[in-house]
Amino acid sequence: MRFGAEDRSKPLAAVIMRAPGPAMAKADPANWHYGTGFDPARAETQHAELARIVAASGAEVHWMPSHDDGLSDAVFVQDPSFVTRHGAVILNMGKALRRAETDMHATFYESIGVPVIGRLTGDATVESGDCFWLDPQTLAVGRGVRTNQAGIEALADILRPYDIAVCAYDLPYWTGPAACLHLMSLVSPLGQDIALIYAPLLPYALWAEMTARGWTLIHAPEDEFMASGGLNLNVLTLAPRDLVMVDGFPKTRALMEEAGCRVQVFAGDALCIACEGGPTCLTRPVLRA
Numbered sequence: 001m002r003f004g005a006e007d008r009s010k011p012l013a014a015v016i017m018r019a020p021g022p023a024m025a026k027a028d029p030a031n032w033h034y035g036t037g038f039d040p041a042r043a044e045t046q047h048a049e050l051a052r053i054v055a056a057s058g059a060e061v062h063w064m065p066s067h068d069d070g071l072s073d074a075v076f077v078q079d080p081s082f083v084t085r086h087g088a089v090i091l092n093m094g095k096a097l098r099r100a101e102t103d104m105h106a107t108f109y110e111s112i113g114v115p116v117i118g119r120l121t122g123d124a125t126v127e128s129g130d131c132f133w134l135d136p137q138t139l140a141v142g143r144g145v146r147t148n149q150a151g152i153e154a155l156a157d158i159l160r161p162y163d164i165a166v167c168a169y170d171l172p173y174w175t176g177p178a179a180c181l182h183l184m185s186l187v188s189p190l191g192q193d194i195a196l197i198y199a200p201l202l203p204y205a206l207w208a209e210m211t212a213r214g215w216t217l218i219h220a221p222e223d224e225f226m227a228s229g230g231l232n233l234n235v236l237t238l239a240p241r242d243l244v245m246v247d248g249f250p251k252t253r254a255l256m257e258e259a260g261c262r263v264q265v266f267a268g269d270a271l272c273i274a275c276e277g278g279p280t281c282l283t284r285p286v287l288r289a
Helices: 021-025 040-056 101-112 149-162 204-212 222-228 250-258 269-275
Strands: 012-017 060-063 081-084 087-090 116-119 131-135 138-143 165-170 187-189 194-197 216-219 236-239 242-246 262-266 284-288
Touching (some): 012 040, 012 236, 040 060, 040 236, 040 262, 040 269, 081 101, 081 284, 087 101, 087 149, 101 116, 116 149, 131 187, 194 250, 204 216, 216 250, 242 250, 242 269, 250 262
Parallel strands (some): 087 116, 194 216
Antiparallel strands (some): 012 284, 131 138, 236 242
């Protein structure tokens, strides 16, 4: 199988998804930090609509089995791993309830023929929601609640033999450890050199680096960022400037369309807004080609 998802100049060709299924149907909202709008039946329907949009783009969807395993957040397949053209990296979750998901990812990569080139262990934590590619040889990583210094150093050690640099940026405290503020809650690449950002919380050094590289930075409106808990920024790139986002944030959508983007939407109130994870979180790109 072909693999490698670090080049955002290419369209999404293969992706992993996992349906909410029985694990989410039985989830205790208080235990998982889900909001009052959480509705497992509607979450299933909303997830299926996102999967339909992804498949209609031409991307092959590899379905990770959705078992009655108590891993409700495993629907957010973005976080436990990522895929380079050399193979997959298995991470180590900062959220303790999600630690078992990494074994699931390692097993699934073996089943679809993607080699694993490294794995984080022990107290070293990184979640992929804290990672995005500045270019195919440079991975930006946010240091915060879910990703620690030990994890960043371990990740750099894994990627160094492949001449991939890891650049760390400090995330703000914002609403604290119970909530999920990933780096990609503040910056969402829409293509090779264009991104949607929420500048008031974005690390200044990252803003400076992206500006120096010539990125076009679209500033998301504050009212929609606050109303969505950052989910208006959680935009999935099907291809450069061909995007999917949660419905309900017309000003954010309009800004991207004014920048020449095509934007599709799906209802995500019962899944994305309630459970703090958007279309990027619900997909694990395996191949962009």
